[in-house]
Amino acid sequence: MSDMPANKTGEGAWRRRYSLLWPPALAAILILAAWELSIWLFKLPNFVLPTPQEILVAAIQDRGQVLHDTWATLVESLVGYVAGSVLGLGIALLFVTFPRVERALLPAYVTINSVPMVAYGPLAIIWLGIGASSKITLIIIAVSYSILINALAGLRSCDPGAISLLRTFGASERTILLKLRLPAAMPAIFSGLRVAVVHAMILAVVLEMLGAREGLGWTVFKSTQMMDFVAAWVAVGATVIVSLAIYSVVNWIGHKLVWW
Amino acid sequence: MSAPSAPVPAVPGVPGVAGNAAIQLIALVVMLAAWEVAVRALDVSPGKLPPPSAVFATMWSGRVALAGAVGTTLYEALLGLAAGIVFGVLSGISFSRFRLLERMLLPYFVASQAVPIIAFGAIIVMWFGNGVASKAVIATYLSFFPVAVNTLTGIRRVNPEEVGLLRTFGAGTMEILWKLQLPTALPSIFTAVRLAVGLAMVGAIVGEWFGASQGLGVVLLTAMFDNHVEQLWAGILLTGVTGTALFAAVVLLQRKFVWWHADG
Numbered sequence: 001m002s003d004m005p006a007n008k009t010g011e012g013a014w015r016r017r018y019s020l021l022w023p024p025a026l027a028a029i030l031i032l033a034a035w036e037l038s039i040w041l042f043k044l045p046n047f048v049l050p051t052p053q054e055i056l057v058a059a060i061q062d063r064g065q066v067l068h069d070t071w072a073t074l075v076e077s078l079v080g081y082v083a084g085s086v087l088g089l090g091i092a093l094l095f096v097t098f099p100r101v102e103r104a105l106l107p108a109y110v111t112i113n114s115v116p117m118v119a120y121g122p123l124a125i126i127w128l129g130i131g132a133s134s135k136i137t138l139i140i141i142a143v144s145y146s147i148l149i150n151a152l153a154g155l156r157s158c159d160p161g162a163i164s165l166l167r168t169f170g171a172s173e174r175t176i177l178l179k180l181r182l183p184a185a186m187p188a189i190f191s192g193l194r195v196a197v198v199h200a201m202i203l204a205v206v207l208e209m210l211g212a213r214e215g216l217g218w219t220v221f222k223s224t225q226m227m228d229f230v231a232a233w234v235a236v237g238a239t240v241i242v243s244l245a246i247y248s249v250v251n252w253i254g255h256k257l258v259w260w
Numbered sequence: 261m262s263a264p265s266a267p268v269p270a271v272p273g274v275p276g277v278a279g280n281a282a283i284q285l286i287a288l289v290v291m292l293a294a295w296e297v298a299v300r301a302l303d304v305s306p307g308k309l310p311p312p313s314a315v316f317a318t319m320w321s322g323r324v325a326l327a328g329a330v331g332t333t334l335y336e337a338l339l340g341l342a343a344g345i346v347f348g349v350l351s352g353i354s355f356s357r358f359r360l361l362e363r364m365l366l367p368y369f370v371a372s373q374a375v376p377i378i379a380f381g382a383i384i385v386m387w388f389g390n391g392v393a394s395k396a397v398i399a400t401y402l403s404f405f406p407v408a409v410n411t412l413t414g415i416r417r418v419n420p421e422e423v424g425l426l427r428t429f430g431a432g433t434m435e436i437l438w439k440l441q442l443p444t445a446l447p448s449i450f451t452a453v454r455l456a457v458g459l460a461m462v463g464a465i466v467g468e469w470f471g472a473s474q475g476l477g478v479v480l481l482t483a484m485f486d487n488h489v490e491q492l493w494a495g496i497l498l499t500g501v502t503g504t505a506l507f508a509a510v511v512l513l514q515r516k517f518v519w520w521h522a523d524g
Contacts, residue, residue, distance in 0.1 A: 020363075023360060023363035023364040024363070024364060024365075024367045024368065026364060027364035027365055027368065047386075048387070107283050107284060107286070107287030108287055108290075108291055110284060110287070111284060111287050111288050111291060114284070114500055114503070114504050115496055115497075115499055115500030115503065116458060116461055116462045116465070116499060116500075116503055118462050118465060118466060119465060119476075119480060119495065119496050119499040119500070120496060121480070122480045122481060122483060122484030122492055122495075123484075123489075123492050123493070123496065125484060126484060126487060126489065126492065127308070198373070198374050198375070198376070201375075201376050202376040202378060205376045205378070205379050206376070206378060206462075206466055209382070209466070209469060209470075210469065210481075210484070211484075216379070217379065220379055220382045221382060221470075224382040224383070224385070224386055224470065229383075229386065232382055232383060232386075233383070235379075236379045236380055236382070236383065239375070239376055239379045240375050240376075240377075240379075243374060243375045243376055244371060244374060244375060247374035247375075
């Protein structure tokens with residue numbers, strides 16, 4: 001795997017990208033072929049497994065509905081994600097500044113989160129209804145927790161020598177926090193943000209399956225109940241694509257901001 | 261390409277798992293007490309938030325059914341977890357052996373961890389029916405991916421010179437795998453298993469939502485439809501206890517088998 005420096009540019013980079021891309025592309029073709037072949041060979045009816053074209057055609061035909069559901073799920077997960085991230089980071093800064101508050105509150109936070117968040121779903125629906133607020137609330141709790149744990153680890157990770165050096169130069173606690181601890185914690189915070197965006201999507205979809213008026217999870221649930229299997233596949237496919245897209249965006253922002 | 265961070269890495273600033281467990285237990289008791297006092301003092305309607313005493317009373321009167329529910333869900337999760345670990349380790353090994361296979365499939369495995377693949381659960385229940393099998397299959401594929409990826413990264417951590425050395429002494433491929441590669445990969449496999457425990461529980465419960473006759477997911481779902489909040493809290497607490505017990509069991513196994521690696 002020794003790369004020549006020239007690989008960074010021009011033909012070399014292209015060739016490297018090509019060598020990375022063709023195996024998964026080949027796998028995709030083989031999987032699609034096996035999919036088609038098994039339907040044809042075993043004469044599978046479309047409630048067992050629809051063909052890829054059937055799914056694609058249905059997705060294009062119902063694109064209005066699919067986009068509407070995608071938008072609903074996206075809004076729930078992103079609102080919850082952003083609010084939860086801000087909250088988690090705020091709590092982490094609070095805990096680092098006042099360790100006594102941390103000692104009192106962190107165990108409670110950990111206890112609440114030791115139950116899979118999904119199990120709170122029915123309760124959230126009873127308390128907050130089947131609208132977006134039940135989904136957003138649980139996403140905020142889950143996301144803030146994973147940001148909190150990562151941020152705490154990150155904020156504590158910096159070199160104690162550097163802290164005492166800054167202190168010797170008369171830096172205030174706040175300066176140390178902003179100039180040293182926060183930058184040092186950025187990689188950990190971003191790895192928390194990456195994991196949390198997946199959690200947010202999972203929770204949005206799963207909670208919609210419990211009860212909702214719109215959204216990809218709701219459509220998956222509704223269409224399986226109504227035996228409309230192609231629609232279920234379309235919604236599952238849309239879920240996969242949307243999640244990959246927002247995960248890539250978060251990843252890309254992370255790489256831009258935390259270049260070190 | 262490390263696995264997503266484990267659910268609860270450890271409470272920062274508190275040494276040791278035993279210390280953690282003690283603090284968690286105290287926190288739980290304090291929270292339950294505060295909950296009870298608050299509900300009584302503020303006169304909250306039990307239909308909104310029942311006091312813990314009412315929840316425990318519900319649990320006690322429904323103990324047989326609830327024990328059955330815990331048993332069913334635990335069985336589904338364990339069955340799925342076991343299958344997920346076996347298939348995961350096997351595919352991790354095949355990836356380490358066959359470079360092309362890895363390059364073809366690993367990108368999908370990694371991508372699967374950025375996607376709510378639990379959404380496929382609806383389709384799995386359609387295929388495998390309302391029984392234990394469909395939930396176990398969901399738990400299997402949820403736990404499979406992290407185990408496969410971490411087995412591969414663990415095996416990759418083996419020093420090639422050590423493999424060469426063993427080979428010089430006449431060790432066969434299987435022997436190298438068994439005596440060197442798998443032991444080296446074990447800590448990283450356990451990291452994935454810790455993650456997989458939670459995934460398997462969630463897989464079993466969500467699978468039950470799509471159709472089942474028994475299990476914690478059924479308890480939660482029927483309590484929601486009946487607006488039976490005590491029963492709902494009973495389900496939540498039991499889910500938490502079952503999941504925590506399963507997680508603790510994995511941590512104990514890890515300590516027994518990976519004593520040389522100080523990781524939690």
